[in-house]
Amino acid sequence: MAHPRTHRRAGTTSAVGDPDWQAWCDAWTRHIPLLTGRTDLSVLVAPGAGGGAPACFYPDARRIEVNATHIGAPDIANPRRAGHKRLVPAAYGLLVHEAAHATHSQWRTPAGTPPIVAAVADLLEESRAENRQRGRRRGDRRWLRHTVTTLITPDDAPVDDPWHAAHLAALLLARVDARIITAKDIRGVRAAVTAVLGRKKLRQLRDVWRQAHTVGDTEAQAMVDLAWRWCRILDIDPHRQPEPPQPDAGQFAGQLAQALADYLAHATSLTPAQYTAGQIQSRHGTPATWTRRDPTDSEHAAARTLAARLRRARTHQPEPDTRPSPVPPGRLRTRHAITAQAQAAAGTMLTATPWQRRATLPPPKPTLHLAVLVDTSASMRAYAAPMAAAGWILAHAARTNQATTTMIGFGSRATLLVSPRQHPAHVLQMRAVGGTTAFTDAVKLADHLLHLRQPGRVRMLAVVSDGDLPDITPAQRLITTLHQAGCAVLWLRPADLPGHTFTHTTTLLVADPVQAVDAIADAAVTALEHA
Incomplete structure (x- = not known):
């Protein structure tokens, strides 16, 4: 960063x-x-x-x-x-x-300054320089406001820790005091930063950047002294931690990144999901490419069949329950009976339900959030065509079943192939080329789009890959986090390819691509039936 x-x-x-x-x-x-x-x-x-x-x-x-x-x-x-x-x-x-x-910015960092202190001094200089420019040419504020969304990305707050919360505060909250943006613009960001740092530390950091705004253009030592003070507030010893901390690829983004993405999305007239998807897809690397074709009759039939299976899976056997009723028979609920009498005496509409009767009610129908990650590297070329069809089939089967699905290709970078709640008119015929360096990005994008770590729904991540990834350790941490949050992870590995088996997954060896598609559908149905 x-x-x-x-x-x-x-x-x-x-x-x-x-x-x-x-x-x-x-x-x-x-x-x-x-x-x-x-x-x-x-x-x-x-x-x-x-x-x-x-x-x-x-x-x-x-x-x-x-x-x-x-x-x-x-x-x-x-x-x-x-x-x-x-x-x-x-x-x-x-x-x-x-x-x-x-x-x-007419000052230079003195020689011998620890890198983390120099980084903080440069960070404070951002809003200080803009504050001076606005003070000298007030009309420039209009253009500097437009620039904030270009200079800042969710990568500036990848995890919830004091360093990155303070970093985000210096980039955005300090620009409020510099009169570049308004407090209303970043209300959500301020709440997230306060939740991580606490009010006392944030107040101390604000004193630092407000003092930086008063420093002269050539006062290098004053800026460095403020940077040392910043580190002390964050309990950072620059002699023991000379470099700024780097984010762990095996961690999901937290509330800081979410608040920042919400702000940036609003500022660019996008939804947070669209903004995050665009940011991940714009990383360096070759995206998954495809050609469009019309779905076949067999794919239409497969979508209808899967939709019917999902509907049956969501309709469980009725279970005994009780429900209130305004008339007998049933058990009298005294408090509600008194309320009903009072309503009748007052001549108002009767809303009380003094009776409670036994009834056989269907349980709440579960909802399904399913993310499918497809390895688009060259070794998975045989799976590109059937998985492209699977994305179309899943999206259309989910349409009438209160299910949400997405398909993401990962190779040299993550590519959003089927967006949530999208009902694509065409099948995207993928081309499998390149490596598999973007798996962690793909998992994080799936989590952001479908909230895979949040309870209250049936959540599943299905991965079609040989598991031959360059980032095994961070990938395993992400998978473990999903497992601990209650999200099932289904890993479909080609039986004829060597690869890695991850823990906390249900790993199936599939003999052919069609078997992988069927396995995803079967797992989704089984998850709903046991919800």
Whole structure:
């Protein structure tokens, strides 16, 4: 995780220009003196610029870089016209953000500063620089607001611990005091941060960032001293823990990530599930690819058959029960009888039920949340076609059964193939290529979409894979967490391929792809019957 995602970087940049974006480079280089008051800066706009961040300022090279992917295409707007910024508000906001660093971040971290202290100082500098830029050019607040959703991702709060809660507070809550965003914008984030840190620690951290906002542009030691104070509040000894803690891939995201995803989704007019799916799918790697085809008659029939099986599984035998009644026969409930008399005497509608009679009532029908993860690596090529059909069949069978299903492919990265509550018109015929590095991402996405760790429904994760994963240990921790939360994990392994068997799973060796599809359907029906 970057701390923070955009900042100043010493040294020179290795990014190269792109002729297609030269007009943007020239226009923004001519424009940057207006934002900074400096005439010695150049701006590079190109795909991949920014050194891995959306944008970056290189003080030694006196150069600002903006990744062109945040603009889209070179012809989306004319950068020489003032109105172009309204068409690319996030990208222009990145330019303003880096202009704030170029103007106000005039200090360098002293030599010998522990890395974790330097990281905190840079973190505090984010809102300090934006606060100074807004104070000098109040109209820039509009563009800096657009940039917040570009600079921050759920990766900034992957787990619920004090370090990441404080990190999130510095990125968002500090921007409220800098008057970039409003307290209403991040109400949910503030609640999550408070739940992890407690009110006292959060109040102490707020004192630190508010003091940082008053520090001068060249006062390096003051920023470092505040960073040391930040570490003491979090009970971090920079001599024993020199580096910022890294998240564990075997942990599910907690309330911090959920609150942050909710905020970012709302700010980008998406649902939290859509936003999280998009973030996971945008990670580096090759996504699962597919072609579309119409479902066959046999697939339509399979969907109808599975739907009928799920309906029967959800309808259990009636069980003895009792229910209230306004009239006899039954057992008289004295308190309710007195209420009924009072209602009658007052001439009001009778709502009391003074009698309780025995009845045979059907039990509540269970609901099913089923996530299917499909290994799209080259070794699973034979399973791509039947599992593509399975995704379509499951989605349509769930339609009339209060069930929610999703299918996610995992290879070099996770790809959402069938969204929850989606009834796809076409079958996505997957192509199996690449490796299996994104299994943990796929599990976390399934949990986010279907709430697999929350009780109150029948939950199942079905994985079709040989289990030959590069991240066995974190994958096992995720599976164990789901098992302990009451989510069944069904693992279907091809019998003819070597692989790994995970604990806390029901592992079946399947001889052919069709058998894997049948096994998932059978397991779903059995889970409902025993709910």
